[in-house]
Amino acid sequence: MTYMTQSSLDTRSGTPGRAVLPGRSLMRYGFFLLIAVVFVIFALLRPTFVAPGNIHGMLMSASIAALMFLGLTWLIAAGEIDVSFMSVAALANMTVAGLVSSGAGWPLATLGGLAIGAVFGGLNAGLVAWLRLPALVITIASGALAASIAAAIGLGTSISLSTTGFVGGFLDLRVGILPVLALAVAALYAGAWLAQERLTFGRYIYAMEQNRAAVEEAGVPVNRLLFVLFLLSGLMSSLSGVLLAANLSSGQPYLGTSYFLDGLTAVLLGGMALKFGKPNVLGTLAAVIFLTGLLNGAALLGWTDSQRQIVRGSLLLIGVGLVVFARARTRKRHPA
Amino acid sequence: MTRSALLVRILAFVGVVCVIALLFWSQNPAFLSTGNIRALLRHMSVNGLAALGLTFVIVVRHYDLSFPGVASFGAMTMGWLIAVGQPLAVAIGGGLFVGLLFGLANGAMVARFKLPDIVTTIATGGLAIGFSYFYSNGTSISKNFFMSGLLDINDGRFLGMDRPFAILLGAALLGGLILHGSRFGRAFYATGENPVSAYYSGVPVRAMIAAAFAICGLCACLSIVLLVASSGAANVSAGTQLLMPAFAAVYLGSALFGRTSIPATLAGTMMMSLMLNGFTLLAIPYFYSDAIVSTVLILAIAGFDPRVSGAIRAALSRKETLA
Numbered sequence: 132m133t134y135m136t137q138s139s140l141d142t143r144s145g146t147p148g149r150a151v152l153p154g155r156s157l158m159r160y161g162f163f164l165l166i167a168v169v170f171v172i173f174a175l176l177r178p179t180f181v182a183p184g185n186i187h188g189m190l191m192s193a194s195i196a197a198l199m200f201l202g203l204t205w206l207i208a209a210g211e212i213d214v215s216f217m218s219v220a221a222l223a224n225m226t227v228a229g230l231v232s233s234g235a236g237w238p239l240a241t242l243g244g245l246a247i248g249a250v251f252g253g254l255n256a257g258l259v260a261w262l263r264l265p266a267l268v269i270t271i272a273s274g275a276l277a278a279s280i281a282a283a284i285g286l287g288t289s290i291s292l293s294t295t296g297f298v299g300g301f302l303d304l305r306v307g308i309l310p311v312l313a314l315a316v317a318a319l320y321a322g323a324w325l326a327q328e329r330l331t332f333g334r335y336i337y338a339m340e341q342n343r344a345a346v347e348e349a350g351v352p353v354n355r356l357l358f359v360l361f362l363l364s365g366l367m368s369s370l371s372g373v374l375l376a377a378n379l380s381s382g383q384p385y386l387g388t389s390y391f392l393d394g395l396t397a398v399l400l401g402g403m404a405l406k407f408g409k410p411n412v413l414g415t416l417a418a419v420i421f422l423t424g425l426l427n428g429a430a431l432l433g434w435t436d437s438q439r440q441i442v443r444g445s446l447l448l449i450g451v452g453l454v455v456f457a458r459a460r461t462r463k464r465h466p467a
Numbered sequence: 468m469t470r471s472a473l474l475v476r477i478l479a480f481v482g483v484v485c486v487i488a489l490l491f492w493s494q495n496p497a498f499l500s501t502g503n504i505r506a507l508l509r510h511m512s513v514n515g516l517a518a519l520g521l522t523f524v525i526v527v528r529h530y531d532l533s534f535p536g537v538a539s540f541g542a543m544t545m546g547w548l549i550a551v552g553q554p555l556a557v558a559i560g561g562g563l564f565v566g567l568l569f570g571l572a573n574g575a576m577v578a579r580f581k582l583p584d585i586v587t588t589i590a591t592g593g594l595a596i597g598f599s600y601f602y603s604n605g606t607s608i609s610k611n612f613f614m615s616g617l618l619d620i621n622d623g624r625f626l627g628m629d630r631p632f633a634i635l636l637g638a639a640l641l642g643g644l645i646l647h648g649s650r651f652g653r654a655f656y657a658t659g660e661n662p663v664s665a666y667y668s669g670v671p672v673r674a675m676i677a678a679a680f681a682i683c684g685l686c687a688c689l690s691i692v693l694l695v696a697s698s699g700a701a702n703v704s705a706g707t708q709l710l711m712p713a714f715a716a717v718y719l720g721s722a723l724f725g726r727t728s729i730p731a732t733l734a735g736t737m738m739m740s741l742m743l744n745g746f747t748l749l750a751i752p753y754f755y756s757d758a759i760v761s762t763v764l765i766l767a768i769a770g771f772d773p774r775v776s777g778a779i780r781a782a783l784s785r786k787e788t789l790a
Contacts (some may be wrong), residue, residue, distance in 0.1 A: 214532075225755060264768055267530055267585055268718055272761040272768075275711045279758035287754050325514055392593045395586055409593035437600030451586050460580075 158457065161173045162404035166421045173428035176277065180428055183308045188310065191302070193423040194316040199371035200394045200415050202252075203363025207398050207412040209360060210340035211259065211266045215274030216368040217387035223372030224276040226288040228382020237296025244373040245366065251367020252279055261303060262359035274387075281384040288454060290382040297308070298377035310375070323412040332356075337409060392443045394421055400450035408457035422446075476724055484741065491745035498748055505629055505686055509621070511740035512631035512696045517709040517732060518716035519635075519642050520686025522732045525717050526646065527579060528659040529584045533714070534687035536592030538571040538658035538706030540599040546608035546701030549615045558615070562690045569595055570684025571602060575678030584692045599703045607702035621696040638686065643729040655679065658670070674726040711757050715739055715764040722771035 133383075174178045199220055204274045205211050223244035232241035254273055259266045275410055295302070304311035327333035347353045376382055400421070401414030422443075429439050487638065491498040509590040517534060524531045545562030549555070575589055576582045602608065612618065646652040658675040666672045695701045720735030721727040737746035742763065743756050769775050 188469065201695065213502070258765065258769060261768060262772060264772060268714060268768065269547070269765065271711070271714055272764045275757040276762040276765075279754055279756070279761070281755035283752070283758070330605075349760055362508060392589065399586060435600070437597050439771075440597035440600065441594055443599055444590050447590035447593065451582050455580070455582050 157405070159405055160409060162400070163417060163422075166424070167426070169421065171423050173424065173431070178183050178426065179430045180431055182327050185427070185431075186357050187305070187308050187310060189423050189427050190313040194310065194313045195371045195374050195378065195398070195418045196390065196393060196423065197320065197416055198374070199368050199390060200397050200419060201320070201359065201412065203365045203394055204398050204410050204412055204415045205327070205336055206360050206364055206402070207395075208402075209336045209341060209357065210343065210359070211357065213255065213270045213361065213364050214391070215251065215255060215270040215277060216275040216364055217390040218277040218281065219248055219365055219368040219377065220372035220390065221384060221387040222251070222284075223247045223280040223369035224289070224376045225281040225284040225382040227376040227386050228292055228372050229284045231292055231294070231296070232375075232382075233291050237294070237298055239443055240296075240376075241298060241373050244376070245369050247277075248365040248367070248369020249362065250365075251369075252362040253363065256358040256361035258388035259401065260354050262363060278384075278387060285382060285384050287383060287384070291318060291378065292380045295377040295380050298373060299380070302374065302377055309442060316414075318392070318410055319435065320416050327412055336360075339408075357467075363372075392440075392447060393419075396443060396447040396450055397422055400446060403450065473724070475491055480723055480738075483737065487738070487745065488617070491741075491748065494745075494760040495748045498745060500612045503744070503748065507740055508632040509629055509693075509697065510744060511736055512629075512635040513690050514712040514716060514740060515635045515640055515711040515736040516690035517687050518681035518692065518720075518732050519638055519714045519729065519734050520690075521717050522642070522727060522729060523682045523722075524583060525657045525727050526659050527676050529676060529679065531573060531588045531683045532571060532585060532710070533573055533588035533592030533595060534591075534683055534705040535708075535710045536595035536599075537684050538687040538709055539564055539703050540692040541565040541571070542691045542695050542704075542705040543599040543602050543608065543703060545692060545695065546612075547602040549612060550608050552611065555617055558617075558738045560691055562692055565595075566684035566686075566688030567681055570681035571677060573684065574680035575704040576674035577680065578673040582722055589598060594602055596703065605703050607700045609700035612699055617696050618699060618751040619696075620693065631697070634689070634693065638689065639729055639733055642682075644664065646729055650786075651675075651678075656745045658765070699775070711760050711764075712736070712743075715760045718764060719767045722767040725771075 180187055199216060203213055203216050225242075226247050227237075227240045227244040230243050231237060232400060235243070251273055254265075255270055258269045259262045302310070302312055306314065326337070335351050335353075338351070339353060339356070343353060346458060379386075397415050397418040398410045399420035401416070402408050402410040404414035404417050405411055406414065412422075425442070426439055429442065432440075478516060488499065497503055502567060509612035520534065520584060521531060545558045548558035548561045553561075555723070573584075573588050575637040576587050576591075577584045605763050610706040620630055620634075623630040628636070637730070645654060654665070654670045654675050655678075657668065657670050661670045665675075687706070691705055691746045692710065698705075716739050717727060719733050720731030720733070723734055725739075739760060742759060746756065746759060747753075
């Protein structure tokens with residue numbers, strides 16, 4: 132009897148595994164193929180899409196967005212959520228602008244912006260990781276708090292800056308058409324990929340999403356790990372806010388709204404690449420590049436804001452649907 | 468909860484409301500004038516309706532982040548219908564239909580296809596905002612509003628109450644009847660507390676979740692009808708201001724009364740509107756309002772959490788024993 136169930140299990144898990152092998156690698160790398168196809172189509176339709184100036188601009192905005200979404204990727208991978216990231220970026224952005232326009236130097240302003248990230252990251256971390264309060268409601272509230280303070284700094288309007296200081300100098304550095312920032316972000320993501328794939332840190336993140344209680348029972352300091360993740364998300368968001376202050380040479384209190392959908396879309400759509408629906412850093416990076424290219428190309432083709440918003444929403448929905456579909460299939464194939 | 472504990476909480480709530488009201492009244496006597504109280508209740512009606520709908524979704528232990536976007540789409544749909552000369556009833560019906568449709572879509576995706584609620588509703592909310600740009604390319608609509616009778620919804624009176632407040636009370640009574648006085652209410656709570664055991668007790672779990680989302684979408688659009696009636700124009704960002712107050716009202720209410728319910732949500736809304744109205748009278752700029760609401764929300768959730776309040780109590784008693 133035991134033998135029979137054993138063998139029937141074997142055939143069930145064995146045959147489909149072989150049969151869908153091409154399907155699996157298509158799912159693993161299909162997203163990268165999609166990016167290439169979309170970029171080629173845009174390049175054919177609008178040659179200015181691949182002009183050096185446009186590529187440089189896209190790389191800049193993709194790099195800044197990628198910084199903002201790094202912490203978010205791991206938070207979602209760990210089964211938590213943070214919807215305050217874009218508001219923290221906006222607040223850091225306005226803090227820098229406020230400090231610079233009131234006469235403080237860029238180094239001090241940068242530190243101030245990063246401190247904001249640490250404060251809000253720490254606030255979320257303390258409330259969600261230690262007190263175990265619901266992450267969504269807490270981050271909605273802390274995000275609204277950050278957005279409100281950001282608006283208050285500029286009394287409801289933006290602050291324009293006359294200098295961009297050493298941050299602006301760093302953003303202007305480039306190797307050929309590649310901004311140095313893009314290289315730095317690429318290096319950061321490579322490091323993050325190693326941490327996620329080679330260190331126990333990464334294992335714990337994915338294990339937490341599967342069964343937090345079990346991970347805790349196994350002796351992993353779950354709370355400390357979550358604390359670090361929320362802090363990281365706050366810090367990375369504020370760093371991108373600081374860079375945006377120099378990039379836009381102004382403080383924009385409402386810049387958060389445009390990053391909100393993009394951040395979640397990038398993480399969930401990116402989860403489809405490489406790891407069958409689990410958010411991962413390389414997937415996020417690829418999805419950020421995809422979204423930047425798509426929105427930029429769509430703008431060159433003259434799409435309206437409304438159409439682009441609908442594309443964003445649909446992509447997010449498709450991403451979520453694919454994640455759930457892919458997980459259901461992989462779980463069926465490898466019953467735990 | 469025992470009856471006496473509930474009574475203590477109700478008394479505590481009334482006490483807090485009185486203290487807040489007295490504080491604002493001492494700063495600005497106009498706070499307790501009839502005109503201001505009517506303005507407060509009208510303001511409360513808009514936020515309260517959105518919060519009522521959200522209550523159902525929170526009761527089944529889900530989240531809906533799409534209702535602000537859906538409400539914007541509902542507002543623009545209604546505005547467009549009025550602008551092209553449709554009668555008021557059709558226009559309002561159109562706006563509410565949008566809410567119902569999006570709510571059902573959310574419910575189907577979350578309940579039937581098991582998509583994660585947070586991200587799915589963020590996506591449908593984003594879609595709804597995109598659609599709301601269709602009618603006028605993003606400019607606000609106010610054509611024919613004056614003639615259509617829409618503004619009477621805000622200005623008219625019913626049984627001595629302002630109409631918006633009467634609508635809120637009516638909706639709250641109906642909602643309370645469903646949630647606390649009927650089988651369906653039990654089913655909503657059972658679905659939230661343990662969907663598996665609810666399923667085996669014969670509760671149509673999926674239908675209850677879908678119904679909760681549908682009610683949330685419908686209520687958000689009803690609340691936006693009142694908002695548009697009071698402002699006299701429909702615009703694409705009308706709904707965004709509903710998000711924070713609605714979540715704050717539901718969570719503040721359930722923190723105050725220990726459980727998510729219709730009366731708790733009304734109490735939460737009341738407290739929120741009281742504070743926002745008071746701070747507005749003190750001439751505090753509009754961009755601080757979200758900061759006030761969110762600070763109160765964080766403090767309420769953290770302060771009423773059993774572990775936090777337990778820790779505070781333990782610290783206090785330790786101090787007492789030391790002394």
